[in-house]
Amino acid sequence: MESIGLELWDKIIIAVYLVGIVIYGIRKGKQESSEDYFLAGRNMAWPIVGISLFAANIGSNTLIGLTSDAFQTNVAVYNYEWMAAVVLVIFGLFFLPFYLKSRVYTMPEFLERRYDTRTRYLFSGITIVGNVIIDTASGLYAGNLILKIIFPDYPSWMIIAFLAVAAAAYTIPGGLSSVVHTEVIQAILLVFGSFLVTYYAFDQVGGWQKMIDGLNNLHAGGLLEKNSDEVLSLIRPNSDEAMPWLGLVLGVPLLGFYFWANNQFMVQRVLSAKDLNHGRWGALFAGLLKLPVLFIMVIPGVLAILLFKDMDISFLNYQIPTEGGFATCENLSDCPNMTYPVLIYKLLPTGILGLVIAGLLAAMSSSISATLNSASTLITMDFTQKLRPNMSSKQLVRAGQIATCVLVVLAAAWAPMIESFQSLWTYLQQILGFISPPIVAAFVVGLFYRRANAQGGFWSLVLSYLLVIGWIIYCFSKYEGISTDATGVHFLYVVPVLFAIAIVLNVGISLATTPPDAQKVSEMIWTSQIYKEETKELAHLPWYKNYRTLSVLLLIATAIIVIWFA
Incomplete structure (x- = not known):
């Protein structure tokens, strides 16, 4: 049986980092006014905006999800990453x-100005959930x-509760300023690690060619379904279970638009920019930072196929769902x-090792603190x-701090439920x-279609989400799930x-109801x-x-990578 452990120096580094980042985050916090607390005073320069966007996106959940999918011979998962550069340009x-x-x-709040208050409340509630x-x-x-590897004897709920308290420790006192400043350090650590x-x-493994040879040898021996060209291909046939090319063209961009252009916890960083130019430069910088993800976060999953494919990890007591409930995972x-x-x-x-674990925990903390705020x-x-x-500005800040406490408890309670899904990335x-398409449609129509009104904006969301709920109920009643294997879709x-x-x-x-106010829409x-x-x-x-x-x-650089691995 394999064994994994930490040396004393690793533990010291992790402890020192975690304590230090909490102290630093609190010292960098701003809560003099609601604008300070929620938008860091709208005074962030473009490098901070860009790194903050990148760090909030590449949390430990994304990193683990990317590597996990690559380990399952799905390097096409990188399509979600390069597509971000295209979306951020638009x-x-x-x-x-x-x-x-x-x-x-x-x-x-933006949707309220374009449509009405009902739409604002509905979208806000959906986003919070x-x-x-x-x-x-x-x-x-x-x-x-x-942390499960370090503490295999501790139940997941206990570890999750500890992480929740640590992530909230500086988010609650300091607001977005604490979040953004700590994310800069955490992003540097994460990329370095x-x-x-x-x-x-x-x-x-012995280098790139050895990786190619190893994958082909496993394929020739019947131990791997795909050869090296298929494993490393970004553009997959429509029969591919992970990412059919038509889904890449039609589906992935819409997920990206919601995540980068409509999702509060990402856009909030750009709203903190000191002006429009800094906001745009920061967004493009974040897109640039997404490109190397293929080589430093996805490819390692492919290398793990050669290094640890059959590694025994039963000693971790990691539980996976089975037809009869849960069972201990035997190998990777x-x-x-x-x-x-x-x-x-x-x-x-x-x-x-201690430094990299600290970076991973930092990434987790970045993502959580971003969403909490x-x-x-x-x-x-x-x-x-x-x-x-x-309510005064300080009272609004206090309300935000109380809300953060409640949200972190709810998230910690829900987190263990993820174990029942096939994988973290699938989840x-x-x-x-299911959440993204109606929201993206409301923003796109609202921004480009002058005739769209409050009735159209609100009821399109309501009816679309009723349809989503109906589809989920149908899938669970007939297929006992919503996976592609079950539904065929x-x-x-x-x-x-x-x-x-x-x-x-x-x-x-x-079109069937009263036109919107022309003056309101023109703006x-x-x-x-x-x-x-x-x-x-821009001419000057x-x-x-x-x-x-x-x-x-940025688009040229993105195209080069995609064509290279097509």
Whole structure:
């Protein structure tokens, strides 16, 4: 039986880091006013905005999910990452100027100005639920996977409770400023640790060509279903169970638009930018940081196939769902969620291991603190302030802190439920696939269709989510689940269908009811005139400050990687 453990120096490094990051986060906190607490005073420069976006996205849940899917010969999971660069370019061009010009605190607040108060409340409620069960709960669950190796005898709920308290320790006192400043340090640590894992994994395998040869040998021996070309391919046939190419074209961009352009906990970082240029540069910088993820976070999962495919991990007491309940996972192939934790514990030397674990826990903390702060912002600004409009700025901050306490308890309670899903990445994407399409449709129609009104915006969301609930109930009643294997319908095909239905509902209901106020709509609609006026402003900037030039360069770099691994 294999064994894994930590040396004294690793434990010291982890403890010192965790204590230090909490202290640093509290000292960097701002809570003089609600704008300080929820948007860091709207004074963040572009490097901070970009790194913060990257760190909040690449939490331990995403990192573990990416490596896990790659271990299951699904390098195509990287398509979610490079697509972010494309989405962020479009976000900076169309959406961001309206967000910053309106000086809103939340995305639901923006929808209220475009549609009405009902739409704001509905979207806010949906986003809060999503933040708790998707982002915060999955971050806690991923942190549990990391620490489970160190503390195999402790139940998951106890580890999750500890992580929840640690993540909330600086988020509650300091707000978004604490979150953003700590994320800069955590992102640096995370990328550094990922580079080291990749280096040591390649060192063990013998280099890139040895990896190719090893994969082909396993395939020739019948131990691997795919050869090296198939394993490392980003563009898969429509028969592929993980990511059919049609799902990549139609589904993945919509998930990306929700996550990067409509999701409060991501957009909140850009709203903290000191001006539009810094917001755009920060968004593009985040897109650039996503490109190396293939080499430092996805490829290590492929290397783990060669290094630890049949490793015995029964000593971890890690439970996986079975038809009769739960059973202890015997080897890594049976529970791929443990791929990245096994990689770091088995490959990294003493000292470096402690630093990388600290970085992983930091990533978990970044993601959780980000979602906690954004969800508390939604509760405070979309509900509390509406119900009690006379509250002072300090009272709003206090309400946000109380909301954070409640949310972290709910997320910690839900996190153990994720163990019943096939994998962490499957959990993340399937839940996101049901939440995203109606919201993206409401924003797209609202921004580009002048005739869209409050009735269309509100009822398209209501009817779309009723349809989602109906589909889920049908799948569970007939198939006992919503997986592709059971229903025969890939969730990436469900996404564009829901999106199209929501658009048709919005447009149809809007046309059948009273037109919106022309003056109100004129300030919320994107037109070609806006583009022409912006062109004149950008003409005086050097190329390296012109976001359009930078966007083209980012798209070229993205295309090179995609074509290389097509």
